[in-house]
Amino acid sequence: MTAQKESTHTTDPHAAGLVASLLPCPEPVQFVDATGRRVPGGEGGRGYAQPTAEQLVETWRRMVVGRRFDVQSTALTKQGRLAVYPSSRGQEACQVGAVMALRPDDWVFPTYRDSVALITRDIDPVETLTLLRGDAHCGYDPIARHTAAQCTPLATQLIHAAGVAHGEARRGRDTVALGFIGDGATSEGDFHEALNFAAVFNAPVVFFVQNNKYAISVPLSKQTKAPSLAYKGIGYGVPSEQVDGNDAMAVLAVVNHAVQRARDGGGPFLIEAHTYRLDAHTNADDATRYREADEVTDWLTRDPIARLEAWLRSEGLVDDARVEEVTAEAEAFATALRDRMNADPQVDPMSLFDNVFAEPTPELVEQRYMVAQEIAAEQEEQE
Amino acid sequence: MTTLTMAQALNTALRDAITQDDDVVVFGEDVGTLGGVFRITDGLTRDFGEERCFDTPLAESGIVGFAVGMCMAGFRPVVEMQFDAFGYPAFEQVVSHVAKMRNRTAGAVQLPMVIRFPYAGGIGGVEHHSDSSEAYYAHTPGLKVVSPSTPADAYGLLRQAIEDPDPVVFMEPKALYWAKGEVQTPGQPLPFGRAAVRREGTDVTLIAYGPSVPVALKAADAAREEGWDVEVVDLRTITPFDDDTVARSVRRTGRCVVVTESHGFAGVGAEVAARVQERCFHSLAAPVLRVSGLDIPYPAPKLEHTYLPGVDRVLDAVARLQWDDEPDTRWLDSARGGAA
Numbered sequence: 001m002t003a004q005k006e007s008t009h010t011t012d013p014h015a016a017g018l019v020a021s022l023l024p025c026p027e028p029v030q031f032v033d034a035t036g037r038r039v040p041g042g043e044g045g046r047g048y049a050q051p052t053a054e055q056l057v058e059t060w061r062r063m064v065v066g067r068r069f070d071v072q073s074t075a076l077t078k079q080g081r082l083a084v085y086p087s088s089r090g091q092e093a094c095q096v097g098a099v100m101a102l103r104p105d106d107w108v109f110p111t112y113r114d115s116v117a118l119i120t121r122d123i124d125p126v127e128t129l130t131l132l133r134g135d136a137h138c139g140y141d142p143i144a145r146h147t148a149a150q151c152t153p154l155a156t157q158l159i160h161a162a163g164v165a166h167g168e169a170r171r172g173r174d175t176v177a178l179g180f181i182g183d184g185a186t187s188e189g190d191f192h193e194a195l196n197f198a199a200v201f202n203a204p205v206v207f208f209v210q211n212n213k214y215a216i217s218v219p220l221s222k223q224t225k226a227p228s229l230a231y232k233g234i235g236y237g238v239p240s241e242q243v244d245g246n247d248a249m250a251v252l253a254v255v256n257h258a259v260q261r262a263r264d265g266g267g268p269f270l271i272e273a274h275t276y277r278l279d280a281h282t283n284a285d286d287a288t289r290y291r292e293a294d295e296v297t298d299w300l301t302r303d304p305i306a307r308l309e310a311w312l313r314s315e316g317l318v319d320d321a322r323v324e325e326v327t328a329e330a331e332a333f334a335t336a337l338r339d340r341m342n343a344d345p346q347v348d349p350m351s352l353f354d355n356v357f358a359e360p361t362p363e364l365v366e367q368r369y370m371v372a373q374e375i376a377a378e379q380e381e382q383e
Numbered sequence: 384m385t386t387l388t389m390a391q392a393l394n395t396a397l398r399d400a401i402t403q404d405d406d407v408v409v410f411g412e413d414v415g416t417l418g419g420v421f422r423i424t425d426g427l428t429r430d431f432g433e434e435r436c437f438d439t440p441l442a443e444s445g446i447v448g449f450a451v452g453m454c455m456a457g458f459r460p461v462v463e464m465q466f467d468a469f470g471y472p473a474f475e476q477v478v479s480h481v482a483k484m485r486n487r488t489a490g491a492v493q494l495p496m497v498i499r500f501p502y503a504g505g506i507g508g509v510e511h512h513s514d515s516s517e518a519y520y521a522h523t524p525g526l527k528v529v530s531p532s533t534p535a536d537a538y539g540l541l542r543q544a545i546e547d548p549d550p551v552v553f554m555e556p557k558a559l560y561w562a563k564g565e566v567q568t569p570g571q572p573l574p575f576g577r578a579a580v581r582r583e584g585t586d587v588t589l590i591a592y593g594p595s596v597p598v599a600l601k602a603a604d605a606a607r608e609e610g611w612d613v614e615v616v617d618l619r620t621i622t623p624f625d626d627d628t629v630a631r632s633v634r635r636t637g638r639c640v641v642v643t644e645s646h647g648f649a650g651v652g653a654e655v656a657a658r659v660q661e662r663c664f665h666s667l668a669a670p671v672l673r674v675s676g677l678d679i680p681y682p683a684p685k686l687e688h689t690y691l692p693g694v695d696r697v698l699d700a701v702a703r704l705q706w707d708d709e710p711d712t713r714w715l716d717s718a719r720g721g722a723a
Contacts (some may be wrong), residue, residue, distance in 0.1 A: 194448070355490040
């Protein structure tokens, strides 16, 4: 699967094999089935390399920690410590697998549902949750971490990914940008503009769609008539693949391929990962209003962590002792998070006026003075 | 000093910025080989290469979002929205990302980008080519909004916009692209937030920006014949706003008319009028009046002269500034065209 470099305006693109080279496999790429058995030929004859044992063990470890973090974060909303939390429980193979294929200097453009991806990138969990805790809009330094602020306006961050990838390439760097997006957001115009810009500028971008079957309440069937969301790449000349998003080995294999291809100058790549959001959209949502409990139960049997763990055990790569060790590590991670989130940091109202502009405008100087006076008066009353 | 049109002054500013700063890149629709539909980027690709000035796919949200990403890689993009009304697809990128990025990342991500808009009417453009869209951007914290009225200001303000650490919405009055004036080249950036007194006077202050400044100046000349000595203040930048120059003028004249080509309702003129009465109430001899475009969708070319606020409407407003201390009859029911 090499990049198609020549013009797409051939007289017979089918004869040139162009269309075939852009299309995803007819069925999602799967390396390991739901029972943890390696699927022979599951990679669809595309030659995706099986990730190394080391990469797979580390992916599993981070999925275990990520799951515990996710469950803890949902609990923190019930304790009033987070304003809201959009869970990605059940999507760990995507969250962790996609990030594990990247170098620290590669760029990530996350959505609000990608907290587990952020901690996999070793961003501090409290900094990851700053947005959802309500302290500030972003808890970490996006430039230092090469990780954009968690994005709420759907698909808008993907054009930034194309821009930064193009800019880095112009500076002679071989960094790649990976943009996360959900199934619903593939209906947004910016998704299409981003694919087109990335293709036209041959920007090293990997578009990673987590198709978790619901856009809040709206099922995929009401979102698109496309045979697969991965078919949305072909119109832009972007090669695409669909993958079993609950099979971490397959996710890693396909993202490894896409990232290396982009790094080597092959341009953008679109991946649709079929997965499932086990929890509601957020803690504020009631998923029983739009889906049956049976559906959730069915997806529980396809759990990504159990699946990879079963395979790792069958290969002798992890054992009971290792599982116990990682479970304890995840527990300690959650406990430390809970303790830190129980602290009540003071947020300074005067900071509201920082960073609106490099230098405050006259209105901001006036309004900062007004707020300072109000605060001083309140304090005087209390004393 | 050289005599240049505003279009040439803008082109020169882009050339000087590209020459001086390797990080400046210009892109948008038709800005490359063609040089832009108004030729503002004429010859940039030829003289500096595709690396510095390039065409993009036809997608405004993509253009602005791409510029956001390029800023994150350390570039200083100058992008063109081909026409005022063609910028609306990019509105989400402008409002949700460009304006907020510095704030939402606590200063970590800065977006030193310029979004250029040929804007406003008066050139016989068909539908969707003549909007005055500045109020949408001026209403949004985090954006600087600039509109020059002379070739010299166009040069200096664009140089400042490119050097500025904040994102700048640069509104170019397309009716003034061919207006000539003296420009110092290469010249210096013109600092933002400093309004210019274009004409000194003692009786009334006309406040305008961009395409309305020549209208205000013509009205001031005509008012001379009526016996009024009119001062004209050109805001140059809507954000940041120069309250000092405006208030100093109105406190001295005691009367004020705000002239804008945009629709009046909830427009920049309303903001100016409010600021003037807040700061100058005790110096005012009459209510602050606004002269604006009509509150209708921008009309077809054959009717745009009726829409545009011209010299006569400005003079009518000046005449209504209670010179004989009588109330303005316009606000009485009988004068309101039958409206309740």
